Amino acid sequence: MASSKPKIFISLIFVILCAVLAYYLLFDRFLLITGALDPRSDRYKIEELAEKRKIQYRLAYKGTGNLKQTIHLNTGPAVFVIFHEGSSDFTVELRTNRDSLITVLAKETGDWEGVSQVNIPEQDAYLLNVITTGKWGIAYK
Numbered sequence: 001m002a003s004s005k006p007k008i009f010i011s012l013i014f015v016i017l018c019a020v021l022a023y024y025l026l027f028d029r030f031l032l033i034t035g036a037l038d039p040r041s042d043r044y045k046i047e048e049l050a051e052k053r054k055i056q057y058r059l060a061y062k063g064t065g066n067l068k069q070t071i072h073l074n075t076g077p078a079v080f081v082i083f084h085e086g087s088s089d090f091t092v093e094l095r096t097n098r099d100s101l102i103t104v105l106a107k108e109t110g111d112w113e114g115v116s117q118v119n120i121p122e123q124d125a126y127l128l129n130v131i132t133t134g135k136w137g138i139a140y141k
Helices: 005-037 046-053
Strands: 059-064 067-073 076-085 089-096 101-109 112-120 124-131 135-140
Touching (some): 076 089, 076 101, 089 112, 101 112, 124 135
Antiparallel strands (some): 059 135, 067 124, 076 135, 089 101
């Protein structure tokens, strides 16, 4: 008759592996999931990192005709790369979220492209106001 020692040894290894797997699934994986969903997690600190480094979100808009768009800007420098195609007047304004003028980013007639830098006083929502009948594009970073 065969010895039962190998069967006991294999069963013991199986039980230990099941215990390790159960520990991982119940504790480590749960901790990884809660860590990823935790608002204090590094994944959710984008605004805090942007504020520390004084960087802006990078977005771009293009279109034809007028536009009044709400954008979010962080404190610090914001660089706007702008172009206009057409023979019409072209004006781009940066305004507070209460529609008070901060600065005119562009005021040209006809085809034009340029870069405008603005120092943003506080992290907030702002209005980007484009006035034209031509084609245009604005990217900011």
